[in-house]
Amino acid sequence: MSGELTNAIADLQENEALGMTQKRLDSGEDPKAILDESRKGMEIVGKRFSDGEYFLPELIFSGEIFKQIAEMVKPKLKEEVKAESLGKCIIGTVAGDIHDIGKDIVVFMLDVSGFEVYDLGIDVPAQAFIDKIKETNAPIVGLSGFLTLAFDSMKETVDAIKAAGLRDKVKIMIGGGQIDEQIMKYTGADAYGRDAMAGVKLAKQWL
Amino acid sequence: MEKTPEELYREREQRVTDAIQLKIPDRVPIITGMGYFPANYTGIPFETAYYDYDEWVAAYKRTLQDFQPDMFSIQPFFPGIFLELIKPKGIRWPGHGASPYHSHQSIELEILKSDEYDAYIEDPSDFMLRFYLSRTTEAAEPFKMLPPLSSLGQGYRGALALAEALIIPEVASAIETLKKAGQELAKWHSRIQAFSEEIEKMGFPPSGRGGALVPFDAVSHSLRGMHGTMIDMHRQPDKLLELCEKILEMTLDRPMPTPNKSGNIRVFMPLTRGSDDFMSLKQFETFYWTHLKKLVQTFADRGAQPCIFFEGNWDTRVEYFLEFPRGKVLAHFDTTDIFRAKEILNGHVSIQGNVPSSLLGTGTVQEVKDYCKKLIDVVGKDGGYIMSPRSSVDEARPENLRTMIDFTKEYGVYN
Numbered sequence: 001m002s003g004e005l006t007n008a009i010a011d012l013q014e015n016e017a018l019g020m021t022q023k024r025l026d027s028g029e030d031p032k033a034i035l036d037e038s039r040k041g042m043e044i045v046g047k048r049f050s051d052g053e054y055f056l057p058e059l060i061f062s063g064e065i066f067k068q069i070a071e072m073v074k075p076k077l078k079e080e081v082k083a084e085s086l087g088k089c090i091i092g093t094v095a096g097d098i099h100d101i102g103k104d105i106v107v108f109m110l111d112v113s114g115f116e117v118y119d120l121g122i123d124v125p126a127q128a129f130i131d132k133i134k135e136t137n138a139p140i141v142g143l144s145g146f147l148t149l150a151f152d153s154m155k156e157t158v159d160a161i162k163a164a165g166l167r168d169k170v171k172i173m174i175g176g177g178q179i180d181e182q183i184m185k186y187t188g189a190d191a192y193g194r195d196a197m198a199g200v201k202l203a204k205q206w207l
Numbered sequence: 208m209e210k211t212p213e214e215l216y217r218e219r220e221q222r223v224t225d226a227i228q229l230k231i232p233d234r235v236p237i238i239t240g241m242g243y244f245p246a247n248y249t250g251i252p253f254e255t256a257y258y259d260y261d262e263w264v265a266a267y268k269r270t271l272q273d274f275q276p277d278m279f280s281i282q283p284f285f286p287g288i289f290l291e292l293i294k295p296k297g298i299r300w301p302g303h304g305a306s307p308y309h310s311h312q313s314i315e316l317e318i319l320k321s322d323e324y325d326a327y328i329e330d331p332s333d334f335m336l337r338f339y340l341s342r343t344t345e346a347a348e349p350f351k352m353l354p355p356l357s358s359l360g361q362g363y364r365g366a367l368a369l370a371e372a373l374i375i376p377e378v379a380s381a382i383e384t385l386k387k388a389g390q391e392l393a394k395w396h397s398r399i400q401a402f403s404e405e406i407e408k409m410g411f412p413p414s415g416r417g418g419a420l421v422p423f424d425a426v427s428h429s430l431r432g433m434h435g436t437m438i439d440m441h442r443q444p445d446k447l448l449e450l451c452e453k454i455l456e457m458t459l460d461r462p463m464p465t466p467n468k469s470g471n472i473r474v475f476m477p478l479t480r481g482s483d484d485f486m487s488l489k490q491f492e493t494f495y496w497t498h499l500k501k502l503v504q505t506f507a508d509r510g511a512q513p514c515i516f517f518e519g520n521w522d523t524r525v526e527y528f529l530e531f532p533r534g535k536v537l538a539h540f541d542t543t544d545i546f547r548a549k550e551i552l553n554g555h556v557s558i559q560g561n562v563p564s565s566l567l568g569t570g571t572v573q574e575v576k577d578y579c580k581k582l583i584d585v586v587g588k589d590g591g592y593i594m595s596p597r598s599s600v601d602e603a604r605p606e607n608l609r610t611m612i613d614f615t616k617e618y619g620v621y622n
Contacts, residue, residue, distance in 0.1 A: 057440045098314065195484075
C-alpha cells in the first residue's frame with residue numbers, strides 16, 4: 001500500500017518499516033519507489049522536528065531506520081538514483097573544532113528539505129571549503145563551530161574564501177555553541193542561524 | 208589599607224555564599240572559568256598546561272593577580288607525559304592531536320555496546336576492569352584478556368588463577384606501563400596540590416570541590432555515546448532507565464567531598480544533554496529530571512550547595528527548578544534567557560551568568576559594560592545573583608574580561 005512505508009518511517013516504527021521493505025523487495029517491487037517513499041517519510045520527520053514535535057533522538061533514530069532501508073534497497077538498484085535537488089550546500093565544522101552534533105543536525109535538515117549537501121566533516125581547513133566551492137559551484141556554505149576557538153577559525157575561513165576570489169559567488173551562514181550575531185559581524189559571514197530550521201530558511205532564501 | 212589575603216578570602220567566600228543563600232551581599236560576586244585564558248593573556252601556548260608546570264603556575268598567578276575575580280575554575284596543570292604513557296582514546300590535548308594554541312577536546316566513544324547493559328548493571332566492577340578501561344585507554348587494552356574476577360575459583364586457587372592471568376605477556380606489559388604512569392603521576396600529586404594551595408594563599412577560595420553528572424549525561428558522554436543513547440531512548444528505553452538508576456545509586460554512594468575552610472561544599476554539576484537543544488520536555492521528564500532532582504536534593508540534604516552549569520538553552524524547563532531546595536542551589540546559565548529565568552526563579556534559586564563568550568571574544572569594552580549593567584540591574588536586583596561569562600573565556604580579549612570584572616566591582620555594589 002502506497003504511503004504505509006512513509007508513515008511507518010515518519011512514526012519511527014522501525015520493525016514495521018524494515019518488514020515492509022523486505023516484503024516489497026521480495027515481491028519484486030521497484031526499489032526506486034521504495035526509496036522515494038522512504039525519503040518522503042524522512043521529510044515528514046524533518047517537518048515534525050521543525051514543528052517542535054520531534055527532537056534530536058527522533059532525527060537520529062529515523063536516520064538509523066533510513067540507513068537500514070537504504071542498505072537493503074541499494075543492491076537491487078540498477079543505477080545510483082539521485083534525488084531531485086533544490087540546490088547545493090557545503091557544510092563543515094571549521095578548523096580546530098571536532099564537534100559534529102550541531103553540524104549533523106543542519107546537514108540532516110538541509111538534506112530532507114531537498115538540498116544536495118556536501119558534508120565536509122569536522123576540523124575542516126579553509127582550503128577544503130575553497131576546493132569544494134570550486135568543484136561543485138555550490139552557492140551556499142555553512143560553517144559550524146562549538147568552541148570559542150571557532151570565532152577566529154570562522155573568520156579565517158571567510159577571509160580565505162574572499163582571498164580565493166570566491167566571496168561573491170557564495171552566501172555564508174554560521175552557527176553553533178557560542179556563535180551569534182556578534183560573531184557574524186566579526187567573521188564577515190552573511191548570516192547567523194540560531195538552529196537548523198533557521199539554517200534551512202536561510203538556504204532557501206539564498207537559492 | 209590593603210586587605211590581607213585572609214581578609215580577601217573570607218570576603219569572597221561570604222559574598223558568594225550570601226548570593227547562593229539569596230541574601231544581598233556587599234556587591235555582586237564574580238565567578239569566571241579561567242580555562243586556558245592565562246595562556247593567551249601571558250603569551251604562552253595552551254600546551255604549557257601539559258608540559259611546563261612552573262610556567263603554567265606563573266601564568267595563572269600573574270593572570271589572577273591582574274584580574275582578581277572572586278572565584279574561578281581553573282585548567283589545572285596535568286602532565287602530558289602521563290597521558291602519553293597511557294594513551295587515552297577519548298581526548299586530544301594541546302600539542303597532542305589538538306593545536307598547541309587551542310583547548311583540549313573530547314572524543315565521544317561507544318564504550319558500552321547496545322547489548323551490554325546487563326553486563327554493566329549486574330557487575331559494574333567487572334565491566335570497568337575488563338571492558339571500560341580497555342576501550343578508553345590504549346595502555347589498558349590487554350585487560351580485556353583477563354578472566355572475570357568472580358570466576359577465578361575457590362580458596363587459594365583463586366589467587367593462582369589470577370597470578371597466571373597476570374603473566375599473560377600483554378597483560379604483564381600493560382601493568383608495567385600503568386605502574387610507570389602511576390609513578391609519574393605520584394610525582395605530580397604534591398605539585399598539583401601545591402598549585403591550588405598557592406592560589407588559596409593569594410586570597411582566592413576554591414570555587415568547588417568534587418562534581419557529579421546526571422546519569423543520562425554520564426551514559427551519553429562516556430558509556431553509550433550520544434548516538435547510541437538516543438537510539439536506545441527508542442529501542443530499549445527501559446534498559447537505558449535501568450542503567451541510569453544504577454548510575455544514580457553509585458553516584459549517591461560516593462562519599463561527599465570534605466568542606467572547605469569555611470565549611471562549604473560547593474559541588475559542581477555540569478549538565479549538557481537534558482536541554483531544549485537535545486530532548487523534548489517529555490523525554491526530559493522521563494530520562495533526566497527525576498535523577499537531576501534527586502541528586503540536587505540529596506546533595507543539599509548532605510550539606511552541599513550544588514553549583515549547576517546548564518549548558519545550552521533550558522528555556523522550557525526553568526520552571527522545574529522551583530522544585531530545588533530554596534537558597535541552596537546555584538544555577539549557571541549559558542544561552543538560556545537569564546532575564547526570564549530571574550523572573551521565575553527569583554527568591555528561590557540563585558542565578559549565575561551570562562556574558563556571551565562572543566562578546567568577551569570580539570566585542571568592545573563599551574558593549575561589555577552595557578551588557579553587564581543590564582545583568583546587574585535586572586538579574587542582580589535584590590541579590591541572589593553572580594556575574595559570570597556564559598562559557599569559555601579562552602579566547603576572551605583581556606580588556607573585555609577585565610571590564611566585566613572591574614565594572615561589576617564598581618557598579619554592582621548593593622546599598
